[in-house]
Amino acid sequence: MLNKEQLLSYGDIEVKELLLDLLLKGLEAVDPYKAVKRVISRDNKSIKFVDKTLHVHGKIYVLGLGKASCSMAKAIEEILGDLIEDGLVVTKYGYSIPLENIRIIEAGHPIPDNNSLKAGVEAFELLKKVYENDLLIVLISGGGSALLEYPADNISLDDLIKTNDLLIKSGASIHEINIVRKHISRIKGGGIVKHCKGIILSLIVSDVVGDRVEDIASGPTSADTSSFIDAYRILKNYGLWNKVPMSIRKYISKGLKGEAEETLKELPNRVYNVIIASNEIACKTIYEEALRRGYRAYILTTTLEGEAKDTALAIGSIIQEIYRFNRPFNKPVILIAGGETTVTIHGEHGMGGPNQEFALSTSRKIAGLHGTAVLAIDTDGTDGPTDAAGGLVDSYSLNKLLNAGIDVEEALHRHDAYNALKKINSLVITGPTMTNVNSLYIIGILGLST
Structure with a gap:
């Protein structure tokens, strides 16, 4: 190799x-497969991780996003086996490995593509299946921000691509880039938590300086401390406000006026975020x-x-x-x-x-x-x-x-x-x-x- x-x-x-x-x-x-095996174990329908035990009374679902998600999913399949009701992972082209029952979508990175949107739609369909007594295991790793996407409002894929490309080339830090991404997406900035009724256990491979959970893959299962004001200021500071597409400016402007929903600000106690590799x-x-x-x-x-x-x-x-x-x-x-x-x-x-x-x-x-x-x-x-x-x-x-x-x-x-x-x-x-x-x-x- x-x-x-x-x-x-x-x-x-x-x-x-x-x-x-x-x-x-x-x-x-930091092999993600080995990291999952180190952290997670099963006792009948109970899931043990770190120093906690989750007693699952309903069904178990799996949703993975990022370049390490397939390796993580393979370990989860081996640990939980037939307890998994349904699952989906989205990873970068060329990064998939064979899985038993969990579906795989390969998508674009660092720029999202049509498969990123397809994965977003399928992810939301999966979230609809998860009820209060069910467990959703989310496997998060770097790259997830581009790989799994469900744009807010009427933002098109082309507009997302242009915005991502401008941000990446601007010299903005990944923390700044993710603040903007979170405020034009339904998945990022705690979006998975907002749209899932069940218990959430997120296993996270961190690719972010400082290991801030809200920044890893743009924090789909994390509360977010940033705001539309921050997203606006970043675009202005890097001279991008008048360069990004009109749909982006319109949506962020709505957010500035309180007419668009903010990212998740408080994490429910049914959500567990665990960094397993860094x-x-x-x-x-x-x-x-x-x-x-x-x-x-x-x-x-x-x-x-x-x-x-x-x-x-x-x-x-x-x-x-x-x-x-x-x-x-x-x-x-x-x-x-x-x-x-x-x-x-x-x-x-x-x-x-x-x-x-x-x-x-x-x-x-x-x-x-x-x-x-x-x-x-x-x-x-x-x-x-x-x-x-x-x-x-x-x-x-x-x-x-x-x-x-x-x-x-x-x-x-x-x-x-x-x-x-x-x-x-x-x-x-x-x-x-x-x-x-x-x-x-x-x-x-x-x-x-x-």
Whole structure:
């Protein structure tokens, strides 16, 4: 699955191999199938999770949304078996796996498509079947916001697509993007809770910085603290208010006047939201594995945010300080971070994603620091609209780029990190990982001679 041989074809091979091994450990720790199995168990018709037990007197239904939903659903089917009355999961194209009885719809991500709307209609039909004594198990993971959609009012798919595209390219954070999404949707911002009469148990794989439940897949089973005013301000602040379609402006304007229903503001006590896998868990596992192998290790942050190429320069400066002066940490050392950086697109652009751009930008700072490498990946295996998960660069990468005729500054300016890294065998290709806990950044500063 991992293109390890290609990545280890040049440069600081020992440190790069170590980072790839640590990555696989981290991904294993947030495998959604295993996470569900760890958290959920069955005792006849009772469902046990964490330190609670739900005694189910009615039927059990399953609704999944997100890139990890099929793996989660497979585990639920194995645990609950014939107790499941009906179920539906919606996942990204290419991310489905065979299930026994739960239906699967593949849909578009990061931009919703017709199948996203189809899934929304089928999800609402499923919710109508759930009565007071029934249990709805909701399986939530990253990507669910685009994959499952039921627009508010008369908002069309084309209008949703245009709005999503403008938001993604604006440089807005995922938290800001989701605030707007929640206020033009019937599903997001607690919409599932509003339209379901039964008990709800949500098992959540978090892909959001800080693990705020209301932000994960735009919080379909969570209370929401944002408002139409916030959605309006975000569109204004990023210069998008006059660019989004008229139907979006009309609906948000109705909300500002109190003529459209707000998102869910208070969570009923019949709803349980449980985070079963997160970026923090992945980072902690990588940290523990590095220690087990005899290295110093530090988690710098699990909330890394900012423009990818600029954040990379800041991290690169820390790497230089450690390499040259052994401060704030002595080398050899492994540094770990998690979070989600962004890329702001202006005009025509090439191919890439935030993690590829992070890696390419970092190559400028670590050139010549032998025994140093930086790995940046999106844990779902897809960084931006590409087939790459991210990039892996070392102290030789910049020189290889220059020898290949790549102008790194121009590639960053054009957001064409994919083609630059591809030229030097530095794209990380994992294929679908069936999980999604945001981005991981693993840095090795060993100071080895190669």
